[in-house]
Amino acid sequence: MSKLSFFLGCIAPNRYPGIEISTKKVMEKLDVELEDLEGASCCPAPGVFKSFDKTTWLSMASRNITLSEEMGDDLLTICNGCFGSLVDANLMLKKDAALKEDVNKILFEIGHEFKGTQDVRHIIEYLYQEVGVEKIKKAVTTPIDLKVAVHYGCHLVKPTRERHLGSAENPTFFDELVEATGATSVDYEDKMACCGAGGGARTAVLDTTLHMVSNKLDHVIAAGVDCIVDACPFCHLQLDVGQTEIKKKFGKEYGVPVLHYSQLLGLAMGFTPEELGIDLNFVDNSKFIERIRGGAK
Amino acid sequence: MSDTIKTFKTSDLSPEFREEIFEEPGAEKITLCFNCTGCSSGCPMAEQEPEFNIRKFLRMANLGMKDELLNSPYLWYCTTCYKCQERCPQGVKNVDTLLKIRTIAVHNGIMLPAHKKVGQLVFNFGHAVPINDDTKEKRKALGLDEVPPTVHSFPDALDEVKKILHIAGFDEIVAEEEEKK
Numbered sequence A: 001m002s003k004l005s006f007f008l009g010c011i012a013p014n015r016y017p018g019i020e021i022s023t024k025k026v027m028e029k030l031d032v033e034l035e036d037l038e039g040a041s042c043c044p045a046p047g048v049f050k051s052f053d054k055t056t057w058l059s060m061a062s063r064n065i066t067l068s069e070e071m072g073d074d075l076l077t078i079c080n081g082c083f084g085s086l087v088d089a090n091l092m093l094k095k096d097a098a099l100k101e102d103v104n105k106i107l108f109e110i111g112h113e114f115k116g117t118q119d120v121r122h123i124i125e126y127l128y129q130e131v132g133v134e135k136i137k138k139a140v141t142t143p144i145d146l147k148v149a150v151h152y153g154c155h156l157v158k159p160t161r162e163r164h165l166g167s168a169e170n171p172t173f174f175d176e177l178v179e180a181t182g183a184t185s186v187d188y189e190d191k192m193a194c195c196g197a198g199g200g201a202r203t204a205v206l207d208t209t210l211h212m213v214s215n216k217l218d219h220v221i222a223a224g225v226d227c228i229v230d231a232c233p234f235c236h237l238q239l240d241v242g243q244t245e246i247k248k249k250f251g252k253e254y255g256v257p258v259l260h261y262s263q264l265l266g267l268a269m270g271f272t273p274e275e276l277g278i279d280l281n282f283v284d285n286s287k288f289i290e291r292i293r294g295g296a297k
Numbered sequence B: 001m002s003d004t005i006k007t008f009k010t011s012d013l014s015p016e017f018r019e020e021i022f023e024e025p026g027a028e029k030i031t032l033c034f035n036c037t038g039c040s041s042g043c044p045m046a047e048q049e050p051e052f053n054i055r056k057f058l059r060m061a062n063l064g065m066k067d068e069l070l071n072s073p074y075l076w077y078c079t080t081c082y083k084c085q086e087r088c089p090q091g092v093k094n095v096d097t098l099l100k101i102r103t104i105a106v107h108n109g110i111m112l113p114a115h116k117k118v119g120q121l122v123f124n125f126g127h128a129v130p131i132n133d134d135t136k137e138k139r140k141a142l143g144l145d146e147v148p149p150t151v152h153s154f155p156d157a158l159d160e161v162k163k164i165l166h167i168a169g170f171d172e173i174v175a176e177e178e179e180k181k
């Protein structure tokens, strides 16, 4: 059995706990042991913190990584933003001895030391590269007959130099994982487009970012899918809460269900929508849930 | 789009600003830009807001147009989707360079109030998005602990975070004007 420390970040535990519990349930079924990374903080949010001050960003990110080092485990994130922040900080500190020394001076004050012994993993690339599509297919008990719009998000694949996941313009690994559940990944216009949330943009210019996600939702609707499946609680929030904001501000209603991959996989493993928190989105998912009960699986 | 042509004197440009940007590893690659527009033409933010132009921003940076850049409201529009940086045939670090310019702005006291608030949340709670009552209910319904096992459940861990933020001078950066000094 492999073991990982489970880094929660902010948005999953504090807005979408369904993603947290679903991850625990599916990883257990796949024989991956998760241990909570107790006392972890915000990653910190790369857009805002890298913009503010690099030392702050690095020292906070490295503290989270040292907690994982102290447990002797690689760190698992379920969020593209956390992945972007932590994987970049980890690589930077492993490569740059002088930077590591600077950061360790700060960490020393709180009794930690960055050693560079562990890796940072994202649930999607981990499932693809370490668990494998075949093993996931075998763990599926109730194949899901749904048409899915896969949303990779940006920081799972970019910048590619530091990701090693092949093409950023036309990746397929996430689609393969989605199809392993029995679902069909439907192609849609401008599939790799950004949701608009990152870089502090959602905070800075909400309306403009809503127009961006609105484009995405138009393309998804045009493709005739049953739901969106994402890999990141922040994209998830922009896609889900964003729909309620678009309705309020611009009077346009989409009603598209948004699931994190852990929730889709959970359905295919026989868990109920309620056990996975699929009913806890800000968009009303009740029709979608009816459909699933009525035999989408 | 503005239809007036602005003129700049070379004495208005800041070579020091350019040097400061180049402290970011790879930022000096903006000198290799041959203006192909590959970055700006694919930018999803420019599609929404044409005034935001990453190519033009990096040109301005290379010229040392400090005041114009630091005070531009569009400095804060980039979502860091990295599409531009992936595309650039010259290996320009478009996003990393933009983030360095933002950092210089912040250290010159220029920051959006909404971003400052996020910084304050992290300093006070260790989370950019802290727990709320609605989510506590949802967590309970799912059989999770009401409060997650993060800094939210471990006061000592939150103290550690506050301490490193203090050492890095971050509390000063996000303090409200009247709290400074």
Ligand code: SF4
Pocket (backbone or CB within 6 Å): B032, B033, B034, B035, B036, B037, B038, B039, B040, B055, B058, B087, B088, B089, B090, B091, B092, B094
């Ligand atoms: S893609 Fe690169 S070379 Fe082309 S305009 Fe942008 S920064 Fe310059």
Ligand code: SF4
Pocket (backbone or CB within 6 Å): B039, B042, B043, B044, B045, B046, B054, B077, B078, B079, B080, B081, B082, B083, B084, B085, B094, B095
């Ligand atoms: S990273 Fe920023 S500037 Fe580059 S394409 Fe994305 S939004 Fe545009």
